[in-house]
Structures are given as structure tokens and as C-alpha cells.
Amino acid sequence: MREPEGSATATTAGHAALRTRFGTRLADLGGRLHEVASLAAARQLARELIAGATVARWADWELDEIVAAETPAAEAEVSLIRADVAVAETGAIGFAHGVGRSRGAGVLPARQIALLHAEDLVAGMAAALARFHAAGARPPSNVVFAAGPSRTADIEQRRIVGVHAPRELDVIVFAS
């Protein structure tokens, strides 16, 4: 059954449970969850995962000091983004496009690495959506919830991961 929304960041034990649930859901979808203790550790892990591949990144400051050079989105092998929120129940990450967060860099490369502040992991979809839609305020023009890598079963019901959006998704959750 669903956990009450309020338990999102209430206790450490509660949050650990959220991370476990998120990790399980994400793994079921073909993605990978990495939990690290700090932003520095997150950046280091990202560097290791990138391992010299070309990167298109967003401008979020958390993503600084990971790569030296950037490549245009249409040619890059890796998309490096920061997620605004993640949903434990569904394994999805959510993010809004805007200044310094181009559409192409967020979707064109075949691999995606998404950094996420631990406190931005919430239990359910309603709480996650609330991040983008406060009563009376305009939502951003484009918000995407991506649950795992892209996939299809259109050919004889065979499940294949990786179609038009990224084929690989690594989510790195770090404590702030």
C-alpha cells in the first residue's frame, strides 16, 4: 500500500525506506540508483560513470566540476542533468526545463546521469507534482517525469530498453 505523504523526510529511517523503495522500482524499470554521502562524492561517481564519454550538461551548479568540456546535445553520448524531484512509489525522476536546462541535453544522448538531492525524494506522485504546481502559481512550460530508461515492446511483445529517449539511466542521490 502507499505510504502517507508526510513520511517523506520525517525520519532518517523513513527516508532510508523511501530510498530503498525508489531503488527497487528504478531497478525494475532498468535504471540504477547510487546513494552517496555528499555532493563531492556524487560528482566523483558521475565522473567515473562518464569515463571519458562526451557530455551535454545542464547549467545547475551541482553539476559543476564533473566534466571539463561540453558537447552539443545531438552528438553527446551522455546527458548530465539534475532532477528536481524523485518519486519513491514509481521510480520516476521529475524535472522542469528552463534557463540552462535545454530540452535536447535532457533527452537526446543515449545515456543519462541524473543527480538528486536526498531531500527531493518524496513518497508519491501527488507530492512530487506539487513541486511544480503551487496553487495560484504558473507551472513551468515543460515538466517531465521519466520512470527509468525509455522502452518498447512493440515488436512481438519483446521488451527492449532504449528507444528515442535515453537507454541508460543512473540516478545519483546525495545527502546535502
Add this chain to the structure above:
Amino acid sequence: MSHRVIEPARTTPNPAVRPNLHVASGNWAERRVQARQLVDWEDWRERARAIRADAITNLPELLERLEAQLVALGGYVHHAATAEEANARIAAICAQRGATLAVKAKSMTSEETGLNAALEAAGITAVETDLGEYVVQALGDRPSHILAPAVHLSAADVAALFSRLSGRAFDPADTRALVDYARGALRDRFLAAEVGITGVNLAIAETGTLVLVESEGNIRLSTSMPPVHIALMGIEKVIRDWAGAAHLVQMLPLASQGTLAAGSTSFITGPARDGDDGPRELHLVLLDDGRSALRGGPLEEALHCIRCGACLYACPVYRQIGGHGYGSAYSGPIGAVITPALEGGTPASDALPELSSLCGACTEACPVKIPLDDQLVTLRAMARERDPRRAEAALFATWARLWSRSGGYRATGAAGSGALARLWGRAVHGSDDGWVPRAPFPFARWTEDRDVRTPAPEPFHARWKARRDA
């Protein structure tokens, strides 16, 4: 035929599609078991029904709000009373911008209106980008399922097509290579297209937000790369608020795939602004074409449909004849309801509600609790009134006259059983164990494929009378 009904429905099974559909519906049945373990399914269904019922009950008000919000954001809203108007408007938007190439994400509404053909006629190439739709389009074929358009095709069909298109050999067993080919072939189109055309899963009236759900990422690309986004939407897709959207974006993949989240869910609120580098122009084309006429009538609940495709997977008739077997844009139980409902009943669309044994699997599967089997019966009754079948009507009139009195009923029993049946049995079968290989009118069609049991020489009521009544 209309734009919705393309050819007469099948009356016989289609052995070619059966293996694929068995696998697909078996997978769905397993996933449904999983889905019911994730949530309180009946509670979720009732909530989903209530959200959709609220929307349809308050449709005019919510549509007004949706339009006002979108216009305030700089979006364009177009009203299309008919399919032809919708197609013409979309073609005009493309033409006015000098667009000759559009990328399209799967939209059943655009199948309904026949948009692609209209665009071709106007000199605009619309490339389908959903993998199954891409294959179907390249083959000059039609989609056969709301969510899995190529479910009737084999991997060999896809490999042969890609081999032809690329000049390279493709192994049907190498699914990865097939998918990668499509990804590469379509990537260029996404980047070159002047317009992206999509459907809409839900439209949130509260903020003018369009919600689009997918697995592959082609919707994200179609609504991100081209500078213009045109969204075609049946008016019934509107809902009131984000709370309703939060529930339905989980219900949709749960009902269709047994998971709580689809590959990607996009929430598009107006044209790109505040540094978002997406399309600067957003057009929403609102299609009525028979929908508002259903409000307040016995078929209103059909408008609640969220196009999840679960009823298709559940339907035993769909599995025998396939999506094409319905001969219409919408297939399966929802197709058999919505097509004649929107058409207002035509001889061709009236054939569709007959494609059901009224087993109720669709009603059970529906995440918004549409009573599809009851609606099929309602449509049958409406069809009889529109276009009476004299012989059948006479038969039932006689039956009603006889069977509303015990005297008439018993006379039927005596006539059908007893000497007549025994005689028939012996004449046809040579024995009288009660089973014969041929039956007379009006039951003759039964014995095309089955033997039939003849009425018993002594019906139950006669036995009771003989042995129990003092």
C-alpha cells in the same frame, strides 16, 4: 463508410493474428495480477471514475477554463466541430508556416480523423515516430491496438521492412538492432521537422496543462525539437485539476501495463517560456465530432475512457479477430461502443456491438468503470430501432407473445421437443442420444461448427407435473 469506419467488420476469426494476441493478452493478464497487488484496485477505480465523471458532467465549464488558461499563456486554441475541420485546420497551420515535414507521436484521435492522409494531400509529410506506428505507416498498414499498434505484425515483418528501407539485412531475432535502426532513422526526422503533432492524454483545465504519456521518448522529442507543437484532442479528455491528473497518470499505465509509471509523462503548460528552449508556438485543436451529443444520454459514460487499451487485451473476441477485424479506427470493446455512438448509428457502425458475447471482461478491466457490456446492449437496442431486422423482430415478437404466458411456453416446449425433435434427430443423425449435427431455422447457424442438443422429450415442467403434483 465514414472516416471512422473503414471497412466491414470480420465475422470469422483471424488465425494470423491469434498467436501474437494470445501472448499480448496473456502478458497483460499477468501484469494485471501484479497491478492489483500494488494498490487498492477497486478504490483506485472508483476515484478514477469520479474524476472522469466530474469532467464530463462539467465539460463546457472546464473546456472554457482550459482555453482561457492556454490563451493567457500565448497558446492557440482551435475548435473543430468535425474531423474534416480538424484536419483542415492542422494542415493550414503547417502550410502557413511553410512546413512540409511533421513528426507525429501516436494519436488515436488523428487515426479517427484520418489526419495523415489529409496532410499528405496538402503536401505535408507526417512521419509516425512511435515504433509500432512507424512500422505500420511504412507498410501502408493500419494500427490494430490503441497502445500496441503493430501487435498484429511479426518480428520477421519488421526485419523485412527495415531491410528494404536500409538496404541492409536484419535478423528478426535481433530486436536491439531493429530498435536501433528505427531510433537512428527517426532521429534525423525529429531534428529536421518544422512541426510536431501529438495527441493529448489529459488536459488539466486548472492551468491549461496538456499531459502526454509514453514509453519510448518520441513524444518528448516531438514536443521539444520542432519549433511548433500542434496537439489534437477529443474534447472529452479534459479534467479539472492536478489532483485528478496525479491519479490518472498512474492509473493509465497501471491499467494497461501493470506499472505505476509510464516511460515518460510530459506536463506541457503553454508554449516554451522563461528560458525553456522548446517550441515557441503551441496549438491545441479541440475535436467535438459527436462527443458533446453523447452527454446526458445513455452512452455518456463512454466519454470517460482514458484510452488505456485494457479492454482490448481483456476481450476474447478481440483476440480472435484482431484490431483490424473491427474495420474501424477504434477497436475492441471501447471501439464497438464509441464508433456507433459517435457516428449516431450507421449500418456499418451498428455491426460493431454485435462483436461481443457480453462476457463482461471489458467492464471488469476498465479502470474508470465504464459499463461497456451494458452499453453494447443499449447500442444493439438503438440499432434495432433505427434499422429493424424484420425476421428477427418478428421472431422475438412471437416469442414474447408465447412466452409471456405459461400456455404458450409449454406449447413451444411440446412442439420443439417430443415427436418433432426425435424425428429430426433420427433423420439427421441416425441415432437419438439427443445430439444432432444439423438444426432447423432459426438455429441453423449453430450447427455450422457444432453439434446441438435437441429439446428433451419430456421437459422438466412436464416431469414435475407427472411425478410431483398430486
Add this chain to the structure above:
Amino acid sequence: MPVQLFVTCLVDLVYPEVGERTVALLERLGCEVAFPAGQTCCGQPAWNTGYPQEARRVATRFLDVFAATEGPIVAPFGSCLHMVRHHYPALFAEDPARLEQARAIADRAFDLPSFIVDQLGREQVGGTYPGPGDTAVAYHHECHLVRGLGVREQPLALLRGVAGCTVVEPERGELCCGFGGTFSLKLPAIAAAMADEKLDRALAAGAGAIVSTDVGCLMHMEGRARRRGLDLRVHHLVDLLEPDGRL
């Protein structure tokens, strides 16, 4: 109060032995059984085919017959009961008196398995398989019983108490067999293909027989099995619970 037998037109005219066994079983379980003599049909064939007026004429007769009775009403299967419970409210929507009659009747009407298990409190009532010992029997869930009325476990429980056979549950046992009333007359090839799926799945599960509650399903599946020459017997549940039942 005696149990009022709602025998159904199909049992009455084509499968009277099912009616006899139902009576014998209920009497063995301690019930007094009455048979309202004027009953004809619930009206379902006309309703399903799109002739509500004609259905109403016959349904009115049904209400007259059963409103004159008291006590529980029991039918050998679910489909006709589902008609009364689920569709009579629509049929008689414009007639408050008849609507009330229909509701009162529906409130005391049961399908045989639910009546035995839920009302009489008997999960097993014995019985013997009327055929070769140790036959594997496949249970077919009648659509209106399982989906329309939500009755799934009761017939299976009763079946498991029968000596001389084992119960197998084929894959997707809740799929429709294709009878569907007039559907099987109008679209016989599709109906036959649906029956084939049921029959082939039963055989694949090792079954030597199929058991169900709706005689329409039974007539359809047996008719197809005979046409194909399959080694598969077809029975109503009471054929196993009370094989020697006679009036």
C-alpha cells in the same frame, strides 16, 4: 419456507436432468423444494439482442410468477439470476411497482453454488464423478456467475468435495467460452474459435472433462467437442454433486 426453484428455460426444455438433480440435491440437504408452475423465462435472450420491449413482456410474467411465492429462489446457474438482479432495474425503470417487485425478488434469489455454500453453510456436499475414476475435471467459470455476480470460490469448493475426480484449473479459466446467447448464432465461427480455446486449454491441463454451471456454455462446448471428436466430457456441476438425482 420452501426453496422456490427457478429452473430456467434452457434447463427446463433441453437439460431437464439438471433440474431434477438440483431438486434432489436440495432435498438431500434438507430443503423443501417448490416449483412455481407458471414460470417461463427471465427474458434475457431478447434483452441481449436489443429487444427490450419483448424482454419486458416475458420478464413481467417472471415477476408475476415469483412475486406470488415466498422464501429463497434458487437457479441452477448465474446468467438468468444476473438478468434479474442487474438488468430488471433498467427494464422496469419506468414502473415503480414492478421495480420494487424486481428488487424484492432479486434480494432473495441465489445461484445454486452460492445458496449451498453461503446460505446453507455447506462447502462440500459429496457427490461422485459419473464416469471413469480419477478423471481430471477442468472448471469453466460461467461469465455471469464469476464477473456478473462475483461468485468464484463456491462452485470450486463444492467441486473439490466430489469423489472420483481431481480438479484442474486451466490457464485463464475465466475466459468466455463463446456461447453468449445469440452471439453464438450470429457469429458462429468466432464463437467456435473461442470454444476451441477453452477445450484445448482443458486438454492441455490434462482434463478428461469440463464442468460448469451455465447450460448454455455446456451446450456450446459439448457441441464443439463432439463436432471435433474430442475425448472430453462436459457436465453440469450437479451432474457430479447428485449424479443419480431424479424427481
